[in-house]
Amino acid sequence: MIPLQEKMIKLAIPNKGRLKDPTINLLKKAGYNFRVKDRLLYSTCTNADLQIIFLRTDDIPILVDSGVIDMGITGSDLLVERNVTRVDEVLPLNFGRCRLCVAVKEDFQGKDIKDLDGKIIATSFPVITKKYFDEAGVSITCIEMGGALEIMVGLRLADAIVDIVETGDTLRDNKLVVFKEINSYQTVMIANKKVSASPEVQKIIRRLQGILIAEEYSLLEYNIKREALKQAEAITPGFEAPTISELDEPDWVSVKVMVRKKEVANDMDRLEAIGATAILETEIINCRL
């Protein structure tokens, strides 16, 4: 085991589940070099003052809230469930968007939430679940579990579950379907309020932000006649403002601008239609803006 070092920032990340791999990939892309191995509890970055601590996603909010750990990556659903007050959500991450849903067996006959009155619900989210059913005026028995909720319905120990749904594969595999959606959540980076504004924490946030923006945007370059520049700028306003450079030909300028990846093809069509030439898309690997 690697001992935790006081002077290092401690960042807790999921040790399993759907958030584990995207989190590790993001940190590696941001240039943090650390060892990943099953059952490893800590890993010290070889090239930064950062210690990665592998924890259960649902324990991360409490530990960051207590200040024992400085930062964490977890689901915003768990921040609500754990009712933490001493953490800041410092960066939303572009993965792990999910819905918290009430799920029932495929052949469940009910239609309304009131059809679950008197039923048994298994969940890892007892706080949100009880509040949801209370507000609906529906009386339920809530069984709190750490995971593997789906099996409870299969074993007829529960009538429904309240769980996270991302792709829906887990529900399908267990012959369950979404009955009601309670709320939507996303993956977030959190920091204890005492350290969230510190330069060390801000540096980590900036690094990850650079990767997230780079993943979402491409760099587009094109030449356009000066007279059509306003139109072109309306099509590609950029993340901030486009960079305009002079060309040898006085009537023409060259434009360099960031464009959302999902809009690039459409923007290229529109730029071509107003006379832009030499339109090039380049992948952005990393950026600081």
Ligand code: PRP
């Ligand atoms: C959640 C949830 C389901 C699964 C749903 O678990 O409890 O098991 O994700 O995802 P899907 O709709 O894409 O199949 P998670 O992987 O977050 O970790 P856990 O097993 O520790 O709860």
